[in-house]
Amino acid sequence: MKILILKKEKTLFDIEGDAVFLPSEKGQFEILNNHCSIISMISSGIIKIYSSFFIKNKIYHNNDINISYNDNTTIIKLKINYGFLNFKKNILTIII
Template sequence: MILEIVSPEATLFHGEVTSVSLPGVDGSFQILNNHAPIVSILKQGVVKITAANFKFHKEVADKFTKVNDQNYTLAIQSGTIEMKDNKVIVLAD
């Protein structure tokens, strides 16, 4: 599935991922390939991204923390998420 993470300043990430875990207001949840459509509000926490390979723009690479070769995290203050047609869009602060 495609993940796009957008902040007010820039697009932080756009690429193919295996899964994404998000800090929802009612608890953390994970989205996998072919997940049902969903819209949710996010709270302060960590977005966990799993993918076969990561490509970041140099300007935003320092916002991500590498866990291992296939996992990165991104701290957010709040945001929203929409999953539809195998595309996840995260609007993050």
């Protein structure tokens, strides 16, 4: 699936991903490829994106974003305060 993460009219990520874990008021939920269409609020917490794109020997970390590579999977963790998501036709758009 295509994953777009937008913040203040700026694109933070535009990548292909396999799974996304998102925080909500009732707990964490997951979106996989070919998930049914959904529009939802996102609560404060960590968005975790699992992708097969490769960042060779690169680990990135700051206060809000952590990118690591493990077992042929790139893991992106993004700390957010709140946001909204729209998933339709295998495109996940997250506005934070």
